[in-house]
Each structure stands twice: as C-alpha cells, then as structure tokens.
Amino acid sequence: MSKFTIQTAGLIRRFGKTLAVNGISMAVPEGSIFALVGANGAGKTTLIKLLMNILRPDAGTSTVLGMDSRNLAGKAFERIGYVSENQELPEGMTVGGMLSYFRDFYPTWDRALEQQLIRQFDLPLERKIKHLSRGMKMKAAFASSLAYRPQLIVLDEPFSGLDPLVRDELIEGLLERAPETTIFLSSHDLAEIESFSSHVGYLENGRLLFSEEMAVLNQRFREVTVTLESPAPLPANLPAAWLQPQTTDCVVRFVHSDFNPQSSQRELAERFPSARNIEFDPMSLRSIFLAIAKSGRGTAAEPVTVSTARTSVQEVEA
Amino acid sequence: MKQVLHVFAKDVRRFWPEISISLAITTAFVLMQPLQWKASENIYNAAHTLVPGFLSLLVPVSWWVLIARVIHEERLVGDTQFWITRPYEWKRLLCSKAFFLLAFLMLPLFLAQSLILGEAGFQPLSFFHGLLYSLFLCGAILVLPLAAFAAVTSTFARMTLTMLGVLLAAIALESVLSLMFSTSSGSMSFPLRDSIYFWIYLMVGTIAITLAYALRKPWISRLLLIALPVLICAISLVASHFDRAQVERRYPAGQGAHLVQLAYSPVAKDEQTSTWGTFRHTQVPISIPLAVSGVAQNRVILPEGIRAEVTGPDGYKWESEWQPETGIRFTPNEVDNLNKPAVERFNIPFMMPIEVFNKFQSKPVNVRLTFAVSEAKVVRESVVALPQGGFAVPDFGICAAQSGWLLNWEFMGVSCLSPLRQPPLTYISAHWSSQPCSAGNSAESDGPIGDTWVGSLEREAADFSISPVADPHINLSNNTVGYPSKQRFLCPGTPVRFREYGLERRTQISVDAPGFQLPEMTVQGNRITLTTHIAHIAGQPAQ
Numbered sequence: 070m071s072k073f074t075i076q077t078a079g080l081i082r083r084f085g086k087t088l089a090v091n092g093i094s095m096a097v098p099e100g101s102i103f104a105l106v107g108a109n110g111a112g113k114t115t116l117i118k119l120l121m122n123i124l125r126p127d128a129g130t131s132t133v134l135g136m137d138s139r140n141l142a143g144k145a146f147e148r149i150g151y152v153s154e155n156q157e158l159p160e161g162m163t164v165g166g167m168l169s170y171f172r173d174f175y176p177t178w179d180r181a182l183e184q185q186l187i188r189q190f191d192l193p194l195e196r197k198i199k200h201l202s203r204g205m206k207m208k209a210a211f212a213s214s215l216a217y218r219p220q221l222i223v224l225d226e227p228f229s230g231l232d233p234l235v236r237d238e239l240i241e242g243l244l245e246r247a248p249e250t251t252i253f254l255s256s257h258d259l260a261e262i263e264s265f266s267s268h269v270g271y272l273e274n275g276r277l278l279f280s281e282e283m284a285v286l287n288q289r290f291r292e293v294t295v296t297l298e299s300p301a302p303l304p305a306n307l308p309a310a311w312l313q314p315q316t317t318d319c320v321v322r323f324v325h326s327d328f329n330p331q332s333s334q335r336e337l338a339e340r341f342p343s344a345r346n347i348e349f350d351p352m353s354l355r356s357i358f359l360a361i362a363k364s365g366r367g368t369a370a371e372p373v374t375v376s377t378a379r380t381s382v383q384e385v386e387a
Numbered sequence: 388m389k390q391v392l393h394v395f396a397k398d399v400r401r402f403w404p405e406i407s408i409s410l411a412i413t414t415a416f417v418l419m420q421p422l423q424w425k426a427s428e429n430i431y432n433a434a435h436t437l438v439p440g441f442l443s444l445l446v447p448v449s450w451w452v453l454i455a456r457v458i459h460e461e462r463l464v465g466d467t468q469f470w471i472t473r474p475y476e477w478k479r480l481l482c483s484k485a486f487f488l489l490a491f492l493m494l495p496l497f498l499a500q501s502l503i504l505g506e507a508g509f510q511p512l513s514f515f516h517g518l519l520y521s522l523f524l525c526g527a528i529l530v531l532p533l534a535a536f537a538a539v540t541s542t543f544a545r546m547t548l549t550m551l552g553v554l555l556a557a558i559a560l561e562s563v564l565s566l567m568f569s570t571s572s573g574s575m576s577f578p579l580r581d582s583i584y585f586w587i588y589l590m591v592g593t594i595a596i597t598l599a600y601a602l603r604k605p606w607i608s609r610l611l612l613i614a615l616p617v618l619i620c621a622i623s624l625v626a627s628h629f630d631r632a633q634v635e636r637r638y639p640a641g642q643g644a645h646l647v648q649l650a651y652s653p654v655a656k657d658e659q660t661s662t663w664g665t666f667r668h669t670q671v672p673i674s675i676p677l678a679v680s681g682v683a684q685n686r687v688i689l690p691e692g693i694r695a696e697v698t699g700p701d702g703y704k705w706e707s708e709w710q711p712e713t714g715i716r717f718t719p720n721e722v723d724n725l726n727k728p729a730v731e732r733f734n735i736p737f738m739m740p741i742e743v744f745n746k747f748q749s750k751p752v753n754v755r756l757t758f759a760v761s762e763a764k765v766v767r768e769s770v771v772a773l774p775q776g777g778f779a780v781p782d783f784g785i786c787a788a789q790s791g792w793l794l795n796w797e798f799m800g801v802s803c804l805s806p807l808r809q810p811p812l813t814y815i816s817a818h819w820s821s822q823p824c825s826a827g828n829s830a831e832s833d834g835p836i837g838d839t840w841v842g843s844l845e846r847e848a849a850d851f852s853i854s855p856v857a858d859p860h861i862n863l864s865n866n867t868v869g870y871p872s873k874q875r876f877l878c879p880g881t882p883v884r885f886r887e888y889g890l891e892r893r894t895q896i897s898v899d900a901p902g903f904q905l906p907e908m909t910v911q912g913n914r915i916t917l918t919t920h921i922a923h924i925a926g927q928p929a930q
Contacts, residue, residue, distance in 0.1 A: 123466045143476040151472035158469050159460075161401055173393050174474045 074099050074221050074251040075120060080129035082115055089115040091275035092129065097253055097268070104262035105255040106358065107272035113255035114155070116272070117225045120253075121151055134221055147175055150214030152207070153225035158198045164209050165194030168216070175217035186212040189242055204235035211239055215246055222246065224254035228261050240265060263354040271358060278361065290357045291328040291349040295321040298343040312364040324352070324360040390476060394483035395490075398457050405456050406491050409449040416442040417499045420854055421506050424804055443853045447529050450492050454530065455546050457487050458537035464605045465541055471603070481600040488530055493522050500855035507856045508777065508785045509806045517807040521849035527585075528851055531592045538599040539608045557616050564620055575692040575709045575759070577633050578845065580626055584619050591615045627708070634692060634709050638759035643896035646762055647688050647717050651900035652678035652732060670738040671908065671917065675756060675900050679717045680730040685765040687814070687888055688717035689844070692759035695737045697752050705743045709759065716840060747905055754900040763812055763844055763888035773801070773817070773881045780885045783810045788877060799876065801883060805857040807849040810842035814886040815861060817877060824878035835875070837863030844890045
C-alpha cells in the first residue's frame, strides 16, 4: 500500500510553446496537508488539473490514490473532493437541491456531517447558487465536497478573493476533516497556508523548486546575523546554503538554508573568528520563500523529488 | 441505471419550463394540424394553412433549445464543469441524456403522430411499424445532428453559430464541387447509394457524440463532423464513376424492346429559340422530340434516367453519363378514353457540356438515347362514387370532395390524406361536369376527364416529416389543354377512379435520332440563345 496519496514523475504539460508544467516529480504523503505554492502563472492549477484528469499530460506519469491519473473518472471521484476557484457549480440549483443531488452519487455521504457543514457554513438551502456571493458559493462547494468524507481533498486556490472571515470558516471546516483525509491545496498566499499546512511545495515557472515537510523547512531555515568586531568584507567561497549574503559595516546577514543547531554554530565561528555575536532567527514561510525565490530566480534549478526527506537548497540551486 | 435515472430526474426538475414549452408546442401542433387538411378540403383560410405550418417549424426549434439546454447542462467542452470531478460515469450520463430526449422529444412525437393519424381517420396501431420508422427518421435527421452540435459546443450561441458555419461551409463545398465537376445535370438517385450515405451520416454522428462523452476531447468529434460532408462528397465522387455499372445492374438491358415504341419525330416548326443566362451554365440543354406509342393497357413506363450517345459526321463520338429524368410517363393511349392520340409526342431533354457542343458545331449528328425505365402495372383499381363526406381508398388513404374557395360550396376537386408517406403510384381520374351540381346537374359520364398522377413506386415505411399525414397534391385539372377555360365541377356520385400501380420490372430502352440538327448557339453578353431549325425526318422505330 502506497504511503503517498499523490505521486508524480516527470510530469509535463505544454500549451503551445509554453511549458506550463515542466517535469514535475513529487509525492504527497498520506494524511498530509500539502500546500502547493507559487506565484500566479507558476503552473499550480495546471498541475492540479493534470492530477484530476481534467487535462492530459504530454509526458510523465502521476498516480492519485494509487490510480493512474489518466484513468481517473467516474467512481474514482467517490473518494476525491475537488474544489477550485474556477470551478462552475450547478448554478440553477438551490444549495439544498445541489446537496441533495450530489448525495446519491456517493455511497459514503454522511447526512449528519452534511447537516453539520450546513450549520457551520450557515448555508441558505433555499437560495439558488447563482444568487450566492462568491464566499457563499465556495462554502457550498466545500460542503458538497466534504460531506462524503473523501480520502483526498484537492483544492485549487480555494481562499482566493475571500474575506478573512469566510476564509477562516473554510479552513476550520477543512481542518476538522484533516485527520481522516489527505488535503492537497494550491495557493499564492503563503500566509494563509502557513498556519495549517504540514507540507509545502514551491512551484515556479512550471518547475517544482522543492517539496518539503513544513516543520523541517522551518527548522532548516534561519536568518543569520553575525556581528563582527570590526568591519570586514564577506569571506570568499561562502557555502551555497547561505542565501542572499550581505554585509553592512560590522554586520553580516544571510539566510541559512541548511541550519543545524550544532554544526551551524561551529561553522560560523570558524568562518567569522572575529564575531562578537551570532544570532539565528526563525523565519516565516513568506521570508523563506522570498529568500529562495530571490536567490533561485535566473538559475537553472533542477526539480526536487523529495517530500518527507530533507532537501537542501544546495540541491535546488545546483 | 440508478445514476441514469438520477441525472434524468435532475434534468426534468431543472428544465421543466423548457419541457413544458416544448410539450405545449407539440400539443398545439396536434390541435392545429387538422386545420390544414380542412383548409384544403373547404374554405381557404390563411390562418388554417399558416399556423400548422408555423407550428411544424416550431416543434424542431423547441427541440433545438431543449437539446442544447439538456446537453450543455453537463457540457463536454471546457475544464471547469462541476460534473467532471464528480462520480459521473460517461456511459450513464450519455444514457440519461438519450433517455431524456426519448422521453421529451420522441415519446411526445410518437403520441402526437398517433393522435394526428387518429384525427385524420387512420387507426394508429395499424401503422405502428411506420410510426416507429417515422420516429427513427426524425431522430436521425433532426435530433442526432442537434445533439452532435450540442456535444461539441459549450453554449447555445456557439452551437447556433457552429451550425450556421457548417451549413455555409456545406453550401460552399457543394458550389465548388458543382463548378469543378460540372454536376449541373445532376446524377441519378440510387436507393442503395442513398442509404449508404444515410448510414454513414448516422454512424459518424453517433460516433462523434459517443466520443465526445467518452473522451471529452471535443476536437476529435468536431473533426469527425467536419469530415462527414467531405467524406460523403468524396464517396459521391468516387461512386459517380460506377454509375453506369449501377444502372446496368438496376436496369438490366435487353428486356425493354416490347414495352414501348419510341421514334424520333421532329415537329414541323421553322425555328425555336430559348435563351438563358450563362452564370454557372457549363451545359447546354438538348431536346429530342420523340413519338411514343404501344404501351400496353394497364401499364405505365416511367423513364428515370437517360444517357445519350452523339456521333458527329466526322466520327467524333460523345457519350453522356446517366442523367436523371423525371416527370415523364409513357402511358397507353386507351386510358380512360381520353381521346389521346395514338402516338404521343415528348421532348426529351438531356444536357451536353458546352465544350462537346462546340465540337459538333451545329452539324447534323446521330443521337442514340437510352432510357433507364421502370415498368409498372395496375395492381388495384378502386372506383368511388363521389360522396358528400370522406371516403377511404384502399392502400391509398382517406379522401374527400374538395370545395371551392371564396364560399363556393361546389365540389371542385378531390383531396386525400395518406398515412405516414406518399401513396403508391396512382392514377386518379374523374369526369368533370361543366355545370354547377347544385343546379340539379349530375355526373356527366361523357364530360371532360380530369386526371393526375400521384405517389411513387418505391416507398419506405414512412417519409421524413413531423406530420404523420401526407397530403398528396391532387390536381384533376391537368388534362384540359385546349379545352375552353371555364369552371368545372365534380358532382356527387361522379365515379372517381384510383388506379394503383406496382413495379413490374426495370430495364433499358433505346431510340435513335439520326441526322439530328443540334441547335445554333449564340452568346450575347451573359445570355446564351439556342435556335433550333427543325428538319422533317421520318420517325425511326425504337430498338
């Protein structure tokens, strides 16, 4: 039995001359909340559509819940919940009508959970979907995709354009399902996924720069501030794991992308013997991604095929 | 099956307004259709003719909307539809849509046609097979293409524009082909070939829809639909090379010598001219005057195709392809004591390419005409003394005396209704009365005869039509050439004769026209004028 709910290998999808997805290899562990982040146009939606068999890959393979994603259809979606910001809903139906309609498609539909979600999201059952606000539509879509307790929930930019209240309600509803399911979601807003994601993958220009467990990522990145006795130039041949090094008078700052409490302290002491003080500050996800993005752009980074294992930025930048 | 019914039930709930409108239009069609027959039987009323006609157009239009709505509800084009990431099975989705169309288009049409048949005086159950065939034709010719276009488009507007585009493209293709291959003379129709075209169309349409549902790659289905007219044109072009073989097989030569006597027989007339525009005319119409006699009693010879062999004085020979020949019937001169001449004269036309015509340069040529003919003989004759009300004619339909227009209650003709299709080939005749019957006149057995031919020798179980009742045009005034033009009447009790013909055989007959003088052609601007100088030549016996 695979420990990964989603696995891809060398996935490629072109639109004309544009490589929207460029050889993505990744794995999403079972039970994880995997956030796929990247700027608009990075290829997140295309990757999700490939995984959901909405689009066909030009090359490469992917499996979802152990099935080749190219065969994903019909009954397979009894175990998958998919919500996308672009997805259409049956606009002519009422919310209640839609839930009632979908109910018969899913053998695992949980009426109690449906009622709970209706209450939780305060869904107006009698109103037609076309008359709902965007936030309410997303809530209705969430309810219709969570009520059957899917093994995998795939969300494409689910919180985009929603007000914070609705966003929190949706995240809350989602997290309540988290223990029993794998959640794979895309977002271009790092802050919104930072609080609840267990794994994160970073996509840029169709390439997966890295894919990693959030805790490991947080542990691995530190903003380092070295205060020297006197002003000194940056030493030559700095390790590749030190990103964006810069110096101002007696202070050297950089982002350490392979921080280890023991070895990093020792390494820095060796590199800066005149250091008066060395500080390691934890970084927000946003800061980490900015550092990676700024240092990675313009380099021919190779995709990384690791999710639970640690991935060093040296690999990304190799 | 559960999913099929589930999606079906959803569509019914979702589209009940459209369904109601479609059913209301069908109901109105059922109610109004009889007015059309009554209009032809009695006083002319524009509303009685126009409204049923309008409704018979509105029924397919309502289908168009309903088909577009129900198929686009789970549209196949695009990647943002809600249903593609739900546990929909494409086969079940397709079945549910087919079920919907059967339930709200085909079933109501079946009921409507049954009711209209009943209203016309026919027993619907007696025509169950024909009704099913009529449904099949309506489904294949109307529903299938609408469903196919809906399956490869995302909205009603796109579907409409696509259909218009395809229609224009087909017209353009036909025009280009007719210009390229000079098909203005047309080609003979062969039931086998026509049914092959029909089944190809049916197959491609069905495959396009199935693939659209199975693969959700609309471009494949679009390609198939675009390829269909091209494919049919290509097959048509290829098949045209085998026309001769098909005619030889369908109309075997050598059995027709005794059927009819044909002889070249120019009428003594100094000059005949005809003028027409040059636009798209690459063919010159040539007309050969023939004397026709010797058709056996109770028989009729129907020329269906003609082929000409023309040999010039210099030995240059041209052979035409088989060209269609319609509307001519060689009949025995004894029919109904019509005082027909023993020998009837016909001008038999065929088309000759302009470049061939120019090669002969208006010199006398030897022409050999070969006809592909069907011989039919009387299989049933019904003589009905014209009653005041309706009367049934076996194997033909239900007829009634037809009143005149403008509050003239005298009977001026006969109108008939046939169930589901045109009647069999039938010769109808009756003696006119020259005085109004209300003045105490009765049928005149020696009055002028009004006669007409209706129907066809070859019939399917039903013709393609929304209405299940065919209204063959019966014009009994067509035998009055030379008769003083005045109003004539059909008095009650007048014997009306319905003579039904059945196919006896198909064969070929030939006739020679030696020394035929081709007309002179002059071109002035965009007008072409043909001038025929006719010489007196003795008739030649048929071969």
